[in-house]
Structure formats: C-alpha cells, structure tokens
Amino acid sequence: MPDYFLQLSKDVRFTEGLKACMNCGICTAICPAAEFYKYDPRRICDAVQSKDNERIEQLLKSDTIWYCGQCMSCKTRCPRGNAPALIISVLRKISQETGLFAESEKGRQQLAIKRTIAENIVKTGYCVHLDHVNPKLHPEQGPVWEWYFNNAQDVTDRLGANYNKDGPGALRKISKENLDEIERIFEVTGATLLHKKIERFSKLKAEELKLSFDETGTNNEYFFHVYLKNSDNHNI
Amino acid sequence: MMEKKYWKDYQREIADDDYFYHRSCIRQTFFPGSEALFLKILKNELGKNVTDDPNLHTCTGIGYHSDVVPFDTTMTIVARLLSQMNKSELKNFVPSCVTTFGLLSEVLDTWKHFPEELEKTRKFLKEATGREFKIPENVAHPSDIIYKNRKVLKGKMKYQLVNKETGNPLKVVEHIGCHYAKIFPENTTGGAEFPQVLAGMIEAWEGKVIDYPERRHCCGFGFRQYLIMANRGYSVANTKKKFESMQPYEPDFVVANCPGCAMFMDRWQYTIAEMEGITYDKNKRGIPVLTHEEMTGLLLGYNPWDLGLQVHQVQVEPLLDKIGVVYNPDDKYVGKSGIKLSEPQRPKNI
Amino acid sequence: MKKKNVIVIGGGPAGIEIAQILSNYSCNVTLFEKEPQVGGQIKRIDKLFPDFIVQDEMMQKLISNLEKTDIQIHTDTEIKDIEQIDNIWHLKTNKEEAFTADAVVLATGFKTFDPKYKEELGYGIYPGVITTLEFEDMLKAGKIQTSAGEEPRRIAFLNCVGSRDEKVGNHYCSRVCCINAVKQSIETKELLPNAEVFCFYMDLRMSGQFYEELYRKSQEKHGVNYIRGRISEASSTFDHRIQIKSEDTLAGLPLKMTVDLLVLMIGVEASEGTTNLSAKAGILGEYGFAKSLSLHLKDNLTKKEGLFLAGACKRPSTLREVIADARAAAFEVVNYLKMEING
Numbered sequence: 007m008p009d010y011f012l013q014l015s016k017d018v019r020f021t022e023g024l025k026a027c028m029n030c031g032i033c034t035a036i037c038p039a040a041e042f043y044k045y046d047p048r049r050i051c052d053a054v055q056s057k058d059n060e061r062i063e064q065l066l067k068s069d070t071i072w073y074c075g076q077c078m079s080c081k082t083r084c085p086r087g088n089a090p091a092l093i094i095s096v097l098r099k100i101s102q103e104t105g106l107f108a109e110s111e112k113g114r115q116q117l118a119i120k121r122t123i124a125e126n127i128v129k130t131g132y133c134v135h136l137d138h139v140n141p142k143l144h145p146e147q148g149p150v151w152e153w154y155f156n157n158a159q160d161v162t163d164r165l166g167a168n169y170n171k172d173g174p175g176a177l178r179k180i181s182k183e184n185l186d187e188i189e190r191i192f193e194v195t196g197a198t199l200l201h202k203k204i205e206r207f208s209k210l211k212a213e214e215l216k217l218s219f220d221e222t223g224t225n226n227e228y229f230f231h232v233y234l235k236n237s238d239n240h241n242i
Numbered sequence: 243m244m245e246k247k248y249w250k251d252y253q254r255e256i257a258d259d260d261y262f263y264h265r266s267c268i269r270q271t272f273f274p275g276s277e278a279l280f281l282k283i284l285k286n287e288l289g290k291n292v293t294d295d296p297n298l299h300t301c302t303g304i305g306y307h308s309d310v311v312p313f314d315t316t317m318t319i320v321a322r323l324l325s326q327m328n329k330s331e332l333k334n335f336v337p338s339c340v341t342t343f344g345l346l347s348e349v350l351d352t353w354k355h356f357p358e359e360l361e362k363t364r365k366f367l368k369e370a371t372g373r374e375f376k377i378p379e380n381v382a383h384p385s386d387i388i389y390k391n392r393k394v395l396k397g398k399m400k401y402q403l404v405n406k407e408t409g410n411p412l413k414v415v416e417h418i419g420c421h422y423a424k425i426f427p428e429n430t431t432g433g434a435e436f437p438q439v440l441a442g443m444i445e446a447w448e449g450k451v452i453d454y455p456e457r458r459h460c461c462g463f464g465f466r467q468y469l470i471m472a473n474r475g476y477s478v479a480n481t482k483k484k485f486e487s488m489q490p491y492e493p494d495f496v497v498a499n500c501p502g503c504a505m506f507m508d509r510w511q512y513t514i515a516e517m518e519g520i521t522y523d524k525n526k527r528g529i530p531v532l533t534h535e536e537m538t539g540l541l542l543g544y545n546p547w548d549l550g551l552q553v554h555q556v557q558v559e560p561l562l563d564k565i566g567v568v569y570n571p572d573d574k575y576v577g578k579s580g581i582k583l584s585e586p587q588r589p590k591n592i
Numbered sequence: 593m594k595k596k597n598v599i600v601i602g603g604g605p606a607g608i609e610i611a612q613i614l615s616n617y618s619c620n621v622t623l624f625e626k627e628p629q630v631g632g633q634i635k636r637i638d639k640l641f642p643d644f645i646v647q648d649e650m651m652q653k654l655i656s657n658l659e660k661t662d663i664q665i666h667t668d669t670e671i672k673d674i675e676q677i678d679n680i681w682h683l684k685t686n687k688e689e690a691f692t693a694d695a696v697v698l699a700t701g702f703k704t705f706d707p708k709y710k711e712e713l714g715y716g717i718y719p720g721v722i723t724t725l726e727f728e729d730m731l732k733a734g735k736i737q738t739s740a741g742e743e744p745r746r747i748a749f750l751n752c753v754g755s756r757d758e759k760v761g762n763h764y765c766s767r768v769c770c771i772n773a774v775k776q777s778i779e780t781k782e783l784l785p786n787a788e789v790f791c792f793y794m795d796l797r798m799s800g801q802f803y804e805e806l807y808r809k810s811q812e813k814h815g816v817n818y819i820r821g822r823i824s825e826a827s828s829t830f831d832h833r834i835q836i837k838s839e840d841t842l843a844g845l846p847l848k849m850t851v852d853l854l855v856l857m858i859g860v861e862a863s864e865g866t867t868n869l870s871a872k873a874g875i876l877g878e879y880g881f882a883k884s885l886s887l888h889l890k891d892n893l894t895k896k897e898g899l900f901l902a903g904a905c906k907r908p909s910t911l912r913e914v915i916a917d918a919r920a921a922a923f924e925v926v927n928y929l930k931m932e933i934n935g
Binding site (some may be wrong): 040 | 712
C-alpha cells in the first residue's frame, strides 16, 4: 500500500488545509456540495486525518472527491482553521498523479477538462474565450448567447473589445512570445507532465471500456463519454 | 432588515491610483463592455492612471480550481503577471476577475508563510522565462475601487437606484463572489458575512440592499461542476436555491462583482424557466442581473447597449424603465458597423 | 503591631467571600467594585446549575455576611492602575484617588464573549438570536417569548459561541456553557412543555457532579433533543424566524432548520479589569486572564509578592469553584501577612 498520507503531507496546501479536525460539522453545514451530492467534507477530513492509507485510497478512486465546487465556504467558518477545499485539491492532485482518477465516473472527466481548459491556456492564453463557448455544447447559455456568438465581431467591437486582434483590449489575440513563455512555464513546473499522465491513464481506461480514443481533440467517443455520462447515482 | 450593524466597517487598504489592470477570461467573454467601461470610468471620470498591458494572459485560476493546472504552475504564472507589472513600474495590481483576486490572495499568503515556496517560484520563473518579479504593494478588485470612489461617482450620476414612478428605493440583491470574500475575509471591504463593497455602492446610490436567507450561498459555478456538461445540474441547483430564497423579497435586480456569478445568475434563470416553467418575479420576465460596472455605467448615463446589456439573457428593459433610463430600443441589436443585426430567438417561458 | 491593609479588587462572589473571611483577621479590608452594587455577573442568573437553587437567595447569604462586617466597600469605583513599590502596593481609582495596601487580591472576574463578532450568527441583527444571559432575563420574568411577543414553538441552543474557535481567537473551552445549556433546556420545557427544544453541541462536557444525571433527565423526563453539530450560520426568514444550518454529524447529513429563538451559549473571557490590571502588575496570562504562580500548588499566588488571585480572573470557572478558590486565597493572604484571627 503506497503511503498516500505522506504524499499528501508534502503539499503546502495540505499544511494550510488540515491542522486538526474536531469533527464539528460546521463545514458540511455550509457546503453547497453537501446539499446536493452524497458528500461530506467533515468525513473526508476525518478520513485523511486518520492517516489510514486504505481509506485514503478509497477516496482517491471514488467520485466523492470530485463533488467539491471550490467555493471555500468551509474555510471561512472552520473553528480550527482548516480548509477542506484545500485538502480536496491535494487529494485530486494525488488521484491524477497515481492514475486513480480514472477509476471513477467524475474523476474520468479530468480528460475533458484537460482537452478544453488546459489546452486553451497554452494555445490561446485564455482559460475561456468567447470562441470556446460553442452554443451547441452550451445550450444552457440561451438564444441571446447564440446570437452574440454568431455576431461576435460586430457586437464586441461596439462594446469596446479588440476581438482576436493584436494590441490591448478584451478578447485580443495574445502574442506568440507570451504563449511560448506560458508553455515553458508549464514544462518547467510540471503541468505538461501532469497533462501527459491524464492522457495516458485516460487512454488505458478507454481501452478497458472499449471506447474509441483520439490522441487530441474533443470529437471522439471517450471524450463524449466522460463529458456527458451521469449515472444519476450521486445524490442523497 | 440591516439596521443594526456591528460588523467592522473597516476600510481595508485600497490603492488610490496607478493601477495595473488584469483582464478576466469570463468578463472579457461575457461582459467585455464592463471592462471597457471600468477603464473609461477610471480614466475619464476619476482621472486615474491605469495601464492595459496586452502582454498579460489568464492567471490559470479556472484551470487551477478544476485541477488541471498544478499549484506550482499557477504560482509561476502569477509571478509572470507580476513581473510584467514590475516592467511598467506600477505596484497596484487590479484583477478584473474575482477568481484571480482570490488566487492572488492565496498565492501571496502562501509566499508570506512559506518563503521556500516563494524561492521555488522565483527559480521556476527564472528558468522558464529569465524573468524576475516583486510582490505587489496592493491588490484591489475593481469593485473595491468603485466602492472607494462611490461618493465622487454619485456626484456625476444622472440616475439613482430609485423607482422613478413610486419614488421608492429599488430593492437590490447584491451577490459577492465566493473567492472575493470567503478565502481571506480580512482582505475584503467589510469581511465575509456582511461585505460592504457592493452594499456600500447600493446604499450610496439610494438603493435598498435585500438580506435574504441564502444571501451568502455560492451561485454554483463550481468550476468543474459547470465545465463538464454531466455536472451542470449542481451548478443550476445552487442558483435555483438562491432565487427561491430571494423571491418573496421581490428584488428589482441582482448585482454581482464576480463575472461568473453575474453570468450564471442570468443564464440559469433562462434554463430553469425553459426546463420547469418557473420564473422568480411577478411578471415572468426574470430578475435582471448586472455586473457592478454595468450598474455604475447605467447610473452615470451611458447607453445601455454600449455597456453590453443586450448580451444578457434576462431582458433588462423593465429595470431601465424603473430607473427612468432613456434608451433607444431600435439601437439594441445594432453592431459597431451600424447595421441592425437579426434578433435573437425569444425563449418560451422568460 | 500596626494592622495590615488588604485591598480586594472586585465585588463578585470571590471578592465578597474573601473580603468577608479576611475581615475576621487582624487587618483592614477594603473592597472595590466598579458597578453600583456588589454581586458580580452571577446576579444575572435565575437558577444555578446543577441543583436549580435560586441565585438571588444564594448570593444574599454571601452578601449579608459581607454586610455584617465593618469592611470599607467602595462601589462605582474601578481600580485603573496598580504598582508595587518596596513591598507596598499602590493603587489608583477611576476617580483619581490613591490607595495603598500590604496585600492585594485580584478578584476582577470575567466578561462574556460578545457574539457580534460571530457575524454569521446574526446577533444584534436578527431579533430572534439572543444570548444565554438574555434568556436568563426571560427565565427571571417567568416568560419565554419572541421579540414579537409570541410563544416560541421551537428553540435551539448553540454551544461554544466564542469558545473553541480559532476565528475569534479563543481556542479554549469555557467550562460552564454545556451544563448551562442543559439547565436552560430543562427550564424551557418546564415553562413551555409543548415547545421543541434542540441543543447543538460538539461535545457534551458534563464534567461536574450531578451534571451527567441532569443531561439524562433532560432527555428522559423533558424530551430535549441533542444534535451533534455546530451551527454554521443563522439568517432571518421572510416571516422573521431564524433559519439555521448545521450538520447532524451522527447521521452524517447536513441539516437545515427554522426556529423561533436561537440562544447563543456565549463563552467566558477575561474582564477588562482582569486584563488591564494583570498587564500592569506583570502577571498577564493567556487570553488576558491573570496568571497564577503554579497551577496545582500555588494557584492563588502570583509571581509578585503580596498579589493574590481569587476566582474567575484566572480561567472560566463555576460558582462553586470560585467560592472555594476565594477561601483558599484567604488562607494564602493570612499566611503571607502572618495574621491572627480577631479575638
């Protein structure tokens, strides 16, 4: 059994996030994810605090750690100065580094986030840009969004943006020098390595699930599987 | 309802001038007019010095909080932004996004309490880009700056948050982004429980702040809970909870200082209406949601369609009429070219 | 031989008891109390735990013993400054008068935590949120009612408000709140048998004699409900009731409830007098309490000769402990001044 607790304790956010939990439940009381999901941040801190690596491994493989919405309401209220949301971030990190994320329905979604958000950052310098919010993948954005998306240049010009052009302004094209530096930072700090791991473990899982897997892009069976699948087994 | 106030009405340090503006992925995408307006207000109305450096980029906050960007990477990306600020010789960082604001607070706090993390980041940035950076003197959110100048701006305002017909103050729900207040409450204007940053603006401009049970509840963005379609139920459920809670108080509009919150609280009303036929106002048209820049700009007398209110799903005209804003309906769907564009489809239920 | 002078600062139960005892010895005792009357914070309480003795009757016994003596009692007088010069203590009051003494007893007691600092609980903002002391006022009046003058149907008690809480800087347990909540729950059920009563706790510290039995009685005889969870926030509903959010940690589920009255079991802090005078005398302890010389064997002495401690100025304490402590402190003073009992 790997020493997951040791791995967790090496992260500075673990030191920040878990001093000692007295199981008062104030975090769960205020947690939006606890309202809607089978989720209890108090129990997660209790499990981690126990240093029981079998319990921790169960967490790393489960949907549980992926329910948190990172709102940080827990941190505001904890009387011991803990922050379950930070513990969750470190658990998610270890889950991805060890490949255990691919064992859960919610964890597998990380491939989709990597292919969209992470690649957006390196390719464009934005996490999210107007061009990325395709109305077909976002019906909830509504018909006004669709209109705006289809008339982006004309409308954003009126609103004072600099849509996809050089120079300063909203929605500008970010220059290659900047993007190259971002890519270098990703390489040097381990982001690129993490992305390779997400890809590798996802590919193995796709083979196991007998779903087709393309090395890039969002237009393949495995991507849509992780993007859309909801077993409806997540609520209280 | 908010009569007895015991919370510290402290003014946390908000820089006075010489701002280094950092744009928000979400605000640029969904509310570019708000960013343009903020810069206009600073320069033209308040006479401040603010830069708009094109060599900036995302802080990676969304990637960080959806766990595809490691903390080391995020710290180094933030360091790059700071090094760019150092190049302009400015010391006051002004992030348009609330996630960026929260991230800056978290990163600066980490560097303060764990100097080895700061050293590590310096090393990484140097190795990847050859750059060096300094810690900023001040980090303030644009809503903090507008709050600080709310009385000066009031003097320039054409309208106030008053119902033109009845003379009563408008009832306003103010929504503070979670990452503005909840991570480091001491870093905010007024703390996490009864933040003053938007309430102060609303009260200075003669509106009435509504206190309702789910006032401090997250809007539900949830990062990965929205980014992945399978998870979006979580996101809409949070907003639904808030609207159900505020409904009896009959708010005239909602204002948010986080661009994500403003977007979600607007769009999810449409989603809920189309899925369940439910709206949260008497006229079944939805409760308009504004960014704090849009609220400020409207009262200053800017054309609502130059501000970008036509890009909201919940139609804002009922609010404009309440305030008495003069506007041209025929100008709403006109682009920069002057051509009138074809109009968006109307939803069934809102 | 010249009679020694002893000054007792603070006219609560500890100060009253030690002053009264020392008046039997060969010394001049002067008692200073900053309020218009002696008695201290305990005067706010209706009935005492764990046996429901009427506070007023109990304190009357102590106070009448004091009144039988010829002690000089200065009420409405606060000691602002304290200094030791050549083994003599020099004190100054808020009225700029100066006094000296061979021995000083600090019996300046405690104050309660001001829950306005827990903004998320809405104290001072929502009328349905009150403190345990305001609840005692209601018990004294024999009537529990909401601010609208109605009979509450559901009441919640929240333990550990201002205690065991890093966010307000008080990491410690205030000792008396758990048993107080049990007591007040029973009193609630006696006045309002049909009301639903909930106690929200992290731990139920029934550490004194008869406490555990009282807890059991509250469940068996009175039907008080106990929920193991700390309330995170309280807000006002549209109809002016109080909505609370907690977790039922034993069930492992979040819990939301609407109540008519939320009673905050506010914790114990050092009084301003305790902190101010401890600092000036050089005996400041943690959290602003007075620091005794040694916890087990010298708990009424300090590192300053001739300066003694009695009662809750050291730490959160029960009334029984405070009276016993005052008697122990009297023994120390008598020893120090080598006094004889009056003939």
